[in-house]
Amino acid sequence: MSASTRSIADLFAFDALIDDEERAIASTVADFGAKRLRPHVSQWFEDGTLPARDLALELGELGVFGMHLQGYGCAGTSAVSYGLACLELEAVDSGLRSFVSVQGSLAMFAIRAFGSDEQREEWLPRMAKGEAIGCFGLTEPDFGSNPAGMRTAAKRDGDDWILNGAKMWITNAPVADVAVVWAKTDLAEGARGVRGFVVPTDTPGFSAPEIKHKMSLRASITGEIVLEDVRLPASAMLPGVEGLRGPLSCLNEARFGIVFGAIGAARDCLQTAIDYAGTREVFDKPLAGYQITQTKVADMALEVGKGFLLAMHLGRQKDAGKIAPEQVSLGKLNNVREAIAIARECRTLLGANGITLEYPVIRHANNLESVLTYEGTSEMHQLMIGKALTGWDAFR
Known part of the structure; x- marks a missing residue:
C-alpha cells in the first residue's frame, strides 16, 4: 500500500459513529476471526464442514451467543454491538455469522422472549456458554415464504403433545442439542393455531439428517428436521406467544x-x-x-x-x-x-x-x-x- 492509501472505514469516518464499548467488541471479534477462523475457513468451506462443537465453546467464551439478550448468562449488549459482531463474523464467512445468529437470534431469542422460567433456566445459560447448540425449525420442504401453510402438527394426547412433520434447510440441526419447533395445533384442543415447542434433540422420534452437496454456506452445517410421533410434555410448549x-x-x-x-x-x-x-x-x-x-x-x-x-x-x-x-x-x-x-x-x-x-x-x-x-x-x-x-x- 502507498502512504496515501486510506481504508474504507477511514474514508467514511465510521469510527466516529461508534462508542468505545462498541469499538472494543468489534475489535475483539475481528481479532478472534483473524487468529482462529480465517486460517481455516477456506478449508472448512472446501470440505463442507465446520468443527461446530469446538467453535461453540470458543464462541461462548467470546460471549457472542445471545449477546444482545438480558440475563441467564447473556452479555446484555446493545443491538449495535451485536450488529458489529455480526459484521466482523461475516467478514470471515457468512456461515460463521449464521452459526451465531441461529443460536442467539432465533433459538435463544425464542426461549428468552416466549419461554417459561424453567425453559430459560434449563437452556439459556448452557447455550450462552456454547455447551448446548440450538436450532430453529420453521421452514418446511413445501413452505418457505409462506409459513402459514406449514403441515407440521402438534396433537394432544392426555397431558402430552405429539409432533409429526418435517422442517427443511435448518442451520445447526444435525449438531443441535435443542430445537425450537413451530407446529400447528388443533383449535379445539385449547391452543390457538401455531405454537412453539422446545424439543431436546435426543427425544425419540426426532432426527436431523444433514443436507450435503451445497455450493453455498459450506462452512455451515445444514439439515432437515424429521418428527415422527415425537412425544413432549405440556411444559415443552412456549407459553408466551400464540400464532405466527x-x-x-x-x-x-x-x-x-x-x-x-x-x-x-x-x-x-x-x-x-x-x-x-x-x-x-x-x-x-x-x-x-x-x-x-x-x-x-x-x-x-x-x-x-x-x-x-x-x-x-x-x-x-x-x-x-x-x-x-x-x-x-x-x-x-x-x-x-x-x-x-x-x-x-x-x-x-x-x-x-x-x-x-x-x-x-x-x-x-x-x-x-x-x-x-x-x-x-x-x-x-x-x-x-x-x-x-x-x-x-x-x-x-
Whole structure:
C-alpha cells in the first residue's frame, strides 16, 4: 500500500459513529476471526464442514451467543454491538455469522422472549456458554415464504403433545442439542393455531439428517428436521406467544444481524480486491492505477459506506425501541443485494484468481446467494416495504 492509501472505514469516518464499548467488541471479534477462523475457513468451506462443537465453546467464551439478550448468562449488549459482531463474523464467512445468529437470534431469542422460567433456566445459560447448540425449525420442504401453510402438527394426547412433520434447510440441526419447533395445533384442543415447542434433540422420534452437496454456506452445517410421533410434555410448549407473531419476531431478530453481516462480507471482498489490484501488474503498472479499476472501487466503496450508515441507523433505532419490521426489511434488502453485487464485481478485478479459495471473494459470493434468499427473499422484503408505503397487502 502507498502512504496515501486510506481504508474504507477511514474514508467514511465510521469510527466516529461508534462508542468505545462498541469499538472494543468489534475489535475483539475481528481479532478472534483473524487468529482462529480465517486460517481455516477456506478449508472448512472446501470440505463442507465446520468443527461446530469446538467453535461453540470458543464462541461462548467470546460471549457472542445471545449477546444482545438480558440475563441467564447473556452479555446484555446493545443491538449495535451485536450488529458489529455480526459484521466482523461475516467478514470471515457468512456461515460463521449464521452459526451465531441461529443460536442467539432465533433459538435463544425464542426461549428468552416466549419461554417459561424453567425453559430459560434449563437452556439459556448452557447455550450462552456454547455447551448446548440450538436450532430453529420453521421452514418446511413445501413452505418457505409462506409459513402459514406449514403441515407440521402438534396433537394432544392426555397431558402430552405429539409432533409429526418435517422442517427443511435448518442451520445447526444435525449438531443441535435443542430445537425450537413451530407446529400447528388443533383449535379445539385449547391452543390457538401455531405454537412453539422446545424439543431436546435426543427425544425419540426426532432426527436431523444433514443436507450435503451445497455450493453455498459450506462452512455451515445444514439439515432437515424429521418428527415422527415425537412425544413432549405440556411444559415443552412456549407459553408466551400464540400464532405466527412468535416465529416472525424471531426472524426479524435474525434479519437485523444480516443487515450488518452482509456489509462485513462486502467490505472483505472490496478490501481484498483493492489489495490485489495494488500488486497485480497489467501492461507494466499495477491494476489499481487504471481508471476503470478506480471507478469500480469508488462505486463499490460508496455502497459499502451507505450500507454501513443504514445499518448503524437501524441499530440506533433498535436500541431506542423504535424499529419496525419493514425498516429491518429495508436494511436486509439493500445491504444483501449490494453485497452480492460487490462480491461479483470484485471477482472480475481478481480475474481467474477470483474463482479460487486462495482468495475469499468467490466464497463470499457463493454464500451471499443463500443470504439473499434466507430470512425472507428479496421479493418478500420488497412486498413488506411496498405494503408499508401503499397500505396494500400484495403477498397473494
